[in-house]
Structure formats: structure tokens, C-alpha cells
Amino acid sequence: MSALRLGIVPALLLALTAVAQGQEPRLAGRVPEPARTQVNAILTAAHTGGLPTEPLIDRALEGAAKGAPAAMIVAAVTRLRDELVQARSAFGETASTAELTAGASALRAGATAASLARLRAVRSGKPLTVAAAVMADLVAAGVPADTAVGAVLALASDADDADYLTFRRNVQRDIALGASPSAALAVRIRAAVSGADAAPSPGTGQTGPGVPRKRKP
């Protein structure tokens, strides 16, 4: 038996033991105690409750990579867990991990659980990940939360992921060129709803592609 194989077998056994004991092996050696124990407890409860644990692990690892103190890591993981719970109640039990993560981001940005539920209702049967992510991105770009939520909901029935990403890119470009976030959003949402292929960028005189209008049968 080679040395490599001799090393792999104990490592696998250790990993399996850690999983069986409710410990996430990726946290070992990276997340300091007592944060690791507390995060593992949160992960176990989340798993039992049917919540995805991967976003929580990512948040803990992010904190560890950035050298955050234990209390800050636990607080961040706990907060994200609460947001995932809210997102799941809005999006439904069948929502994917990506959808819940994006929904949590939108909640963090200022969207309400009711607006996420509205998004779910309008986009019945369509993926929610990008729509919810664009909500968060627009707020991060300086658009007021309720305005960003309204814009995403206005496009919700027709837009696909590419439309949302184009819309967000255009708004952010207009802001980068000097438009106010609210003005940029207002112009782009008008162009998107009217189906204009090119809309003037507010305050810049430049033009750019708008969100293509969907033809309804």
C-alpha cells in the first residue's frame, strides 16, 4: 500500500467522523474556537430544519479568511441563518440554495419578506435567483430599496435572467457616468417597460441598449 493511500484513508475516516458528529470539516483549522463549535451547532440546527448550510459555511469561512473575531463570525452566521429562514418563508419550501441566498441578500439590502413573496407570485415557475440578486445589487449601487424592489417587480412577469442582468448593468453604467441612482433607474425602467432598444442615459447624453421587450403571444 502506498504512502499516499495510507494518508488518504485516515483523512477520510476523520472527515466522516467529523460529519457524523455534526462538525463541518472545512471549518477545522480555519475558524477559531469557540466560534467553530457555535457555528457547527447552527449548521446542525439548520440542516435539521431543512435550510441550506453551504451559505452559512461560506460566511463563516469568509470571516475566518478576513481574520474576524469569533463573536463577529458567529453573529454574521446567525444573521444570515435568520435571513435564509425569511427568504424560505417568502419563496417557499422548494426554493433552491441559490434562490435563498439571493433572497437573503435582497433582505439584507432592504427588501421586505412581503416583496420577496410578491416576486415569487409574479414569477411563478421562473427562477428567482437573479431577480433577487439584482434587487440587492441596485441597492448597493445607491438606489433606494423600495425603488429597487419596485423596478424588479415591474419586470418580473416578462424578464428573464439576461434581461435583469442587462437592466442592472445599464443602471450601474449610467450611475458611473454621473447620473443619480434614482434617475438612472427611472430612465432604464421606462425604457425596459416600453421596450425601447436604446434609451438616453440621464445626465450623460449617451445611449445604450435597454432591456428587450418580450412579445406576448
Place this chain on the structure above:
Amino acid sequence: MTEQDDSLEPIIEILREPAVLRADLTDRVMSEIERLPLPGPAAPNPVRWWRRGWTIRLTPLRGLGLAAGLAALLFAVRLGGRPRVGPVVPLGARAMTQFVLIAPTATSVTVVGDFNDWSMSATPLERAGGVWSVAVPLGPGRYRYAFVVNGAIWQRDPEAPAADDEFGRANSVVTVGGT
């Protein structure tokens, strides 16, 4: 002149007469030639085709490809008696996402984020002049990330939207769509 010479004289006289050729002789000869079948390959012989040797020329690369294909086919047949079709992964399920940072004076750049467990060694960027870049396959989702320059300096992507940060170091965010 002898008696024998006298008997040959009429024949000689005939042969001395000039030959008279018909004026259309050339046309008639050419038309006869045109009627003849053209020379070409012999009619296909099925027996000869089966007994004939063949030479197949392959480059080493094509030979390896052919061998790999045959091996895969044999493996599939051994698995279930016929080639199996795995789960269909829709195109675009994972999009190659390019991360780029302009850092002419950097000696190393890595990208850390939700897609690589925030590992500082998992995804190093490659340098081309002063531009550092790497392509990462990502499925639909919203991913937070940051660059780490020279192993110590955290830097958000100036070309991407900012993300919320709870740990005191700025993040960026990339959103990958699926439709």
C-alpha cells in the same frame, strides 16, 4: 526480261497506279473513334474489393483520440450492455466567469469567494503584462468575492458591484444567470 518477269508485269502496273482516297475518309475515321468506349478504370469487382489491402494513415493525436473513443465505448458497453447516457447538464448551467484585476506592481493575485471556500490558494490569477485574470466555472447564483494582492492586501473588484460586508474588508459580487 525473263518469262517470270513478264508474268509479274500486270501486277506491277496495278501497284503503280496512285491510290484514290475518298474525300470523307478523315471524317469517317474520327466518327468511328468517337464511338469507341473511353479507356478508364475497370468495372468494380466485389471480390477484389474484399481481398484488397488498405492503408490507413493517422496522426498521433488522431490515433489517441480514436483509442480513447474506443475505450470509452468499451467501458460504456461493459457497464450496462449498451452505452449509458448520463444526466443531461443543460448548456449554461455553469458559466465561465472571468475575474480580472489590473495590478501592474503586484507579485501575486488570488480571488477568494463563496465559490472556493474563501481559500487564498485555490484560485490564483495569471499575469499577462499588468493584467491578472482567471476564469472560474460558476452555476447560477450570487457570489461574494474579493481579490487578495501579494497575499495580504484585500481589494474589491473595481469593475463589479459592491457587496455587503460584515468583517471590515470590502467585497464585490458577481451574479450568474441561468436563463
